[in-house]
Amino acid sequence: MSSPTPVRRGPGRPPRRAADGLETRSALIRCGTAVLTEKGFAAAGIDEVLRSVGVPKGSFYHYFDSKEAFGQAVIDHYAAYFARKLARCFEDRTLTPLARVQAFVDDACAGMARHDFRRGCLIGNLGQEMAVLPESFRARLEAVFADWQQRLAACLAEAVAAGELRAGADCDALAAFFWIGWEGAVLRAKLVRSAAPLRCFAAGFMAGLPR
Amino acid sequence: MSSPTPVRRGPGRPPRRAADGLETRSALIRCGTAVLTEKGFAAAGIDEVLRSVGVPKGSFYHYFDSKEAFGQAVIDHYAAYFARKLARCFEDRTLTPLARVQAFVDDACAGMARHDFRRGCLIGNLGQEMAVLPESFRARLEAVFADWQQRLAACLAEAVAAGELRAGADCDALAAFFWIGWEGAVLRAKLVRSAAPLRCFAAGFMAGLPR
DNA sequence: ATATTTCGAGACGGCCGGTCTAATATCTCC
DNA sequence: GGAGATATTAGACCGGCCGTCTCGAAATAT
Structure with a gap:
């Protein structure tokens, strides 16, 4: 019997399939996100992504102008994914504002552990x-x-409103501080292959907040 | 007139010169430190280092077994250099212990600015x-x-002894917290090409210390 | 049915980077 | 002063990777 999705691979325009073009394109982006998150941009090869998705090279340059354009698309995809995650955490009304921050940390720890601490943060990788x-x-x-x-x-501002943080706390500065240090924690977690740095940084951040 | 050090470049054993082998080798390491600190290990090419030092490609594998071995040597060199810098800062008796930490931060800001925020921290780069x-x-x-x-x-422990930090402060945890976050600050400073992240993180760290 | 457009297969070129081998000049020691 | 040992280098090799190119076939328009 044939495979459930008989992906024709051979020259010629493929048979019409529901939004197949988008399928292929977004499959490339999804896989690229994983690869770039693990290896960074320069060290990652397009061929690896193609092989892993089962798409021939000729298709790639149909969907993307260059590796650079592909990278941009991957960044956008990752940013959207992460924004959703942050919204889910930071706007969760079932938790106090500071508990939401902790929830994000827990989520991130679980996420890194799930990939054996090989993948970090795409944005941090590329920044480096x-x-x-x-x-x-x-x-x-x-x-x-x-x-x-x-x-x-915004979440920290809610914490101020809820009395979890001292009134007059500089939420912007605190948020900037958090993300600056967090990237360092992710980096270190990859190095030692453990969530300890993430927890260490989060604990230090929480402990240093103005109550 | 001939150059002061008439570096013979051509096949054959070179004329005896005072520790020339060590000269060449350490020149490669010094240049490699700069290059790897800027580009990381994978993205850096040996050729660039060789060209910059004026050493032919064939020589490289006489001095190092492989690029990997070269990287190890560069790490060792950088670690020694940085240890000296830290000793200079953290053991400076003319400053209070916490002022020494701030002195390190100032030094780092100046160092990154000097290279237009293109170079970061070698150890962080490679960790990533x-x-x-x-x-x-x-x-x-x-x-x-x-x-x-x-x-x-150790420096923070002195701060406790000097009364700059609350007795019972967990100096090890604080130090771990600092370095975890600091690497993130260096990363971000490279991205935004400014010392602001370094200062932001340092200020946040200082503000969060238990007094 | 014919022409045109859309998509994809896979090979190819050119470049670059790490590694190895052979060759050569000097040193050392008899 | 000659012979082997040693230090250094030139240059070739191999493999990977980005990007291109040509060809092929299905879909769509006329």
């Missing part, structure tokens, strides 16, 4: 690589960090 | 790259971080 990256990445990466910072700052 | 690095690097990088943490913890 800026010296060897197309300059076009810089603005996009900065924008993503700005978004994260704003989301966390 | 672990997924695509020879496994042999892991232990060495961890050891370097452990050394840094211990040096900072």
Whole structure:
């Protein structure tokens, strides 16, 4: 019997399938997200992504102008994914604001453990690589960090309103501080293959908050 | 007139010169430190180092078994250099213990600015790259971080003794927290090409210390 | 049915980077 | 002063990777 999705692979325009073009394209992006999150941009090869998805090289340059354009698409995809995750955590009304921050940390620990601490944060990876990256990445990466910072700052502002933080606390500065250090924690977690750095940083952050 | 050091370049055993082998070798390491600190290990090419030092490609494998071995040597060199810097800062009796930490931060800000925020921290760079690095690097990088943490913890212990920190403060945990987050700050400073993240993290760290 | 457009297969070129081998000049020791 | 040992290098090799190119076939329009 034939496979459930008889993916024709051979030259010629493929038979019409529901939004197949989008399927292929987004499969490439999804796989690329995993690969770039693990290896970074420069060290990752397009061929690896293609082989893993089962798409021939010729298709790639039909969907993307270049590796650089592909990277941009992957960043956008990751940013959207992460924004959803942050919204889920930081706007969860069933928890107190500070408990939401802790929930994010717990979620991140579980996430890294699930991939044996080989994958880190795509944005952090690429930020570290800026010296060897197309300059076009810089603005996009900065924008993503700005978004994260704003989301966390809003959550911290709720903490102030709820009396969990001292009135007058500088939520923006605290949020900036968190994300700056968090990337370091992710980096270290990859190195020691353990969630300890994530927990260490989170605990230190919580302990240092102005109550 | 001939150059002061008439470096013979051509096949054959070179004329005896005072420790020339060590000269060449350490020149490679010094240049490699700069390059790896900027680009990381995977993205850095040996050719670039060789060209920059004026050593032919064939020579490389006379001095090092492989790129991996070269990387190890560079790590060792960088670790020694950084240990000296930390000793200079953290054991400076002319400053209070906490002022020494701030002195290190100021020094680091100046250092990154001097290279236009293109160079970061070699150890952090390589840590981030672990997924695509020879496994042999892991232990060495961890050891370097452990050394840094211990040096900072000692300084913080002095701060406790001097009454700058609350008695009973967990200096080891605080030191671990600092280095975890600091690497994130360096990463971010490279991204935004500014010392602001370094200062933001340092300020947050200082503000959160138990007094 | 014919022409045109859309999509994909897979090979190819060019480049670059790490590694190895052979060759060569000097040193050392008899 | 000659012979072997040693230090250094030139250059070739191999493999990977990005990007391109041509061809082929299905879908769609006319």
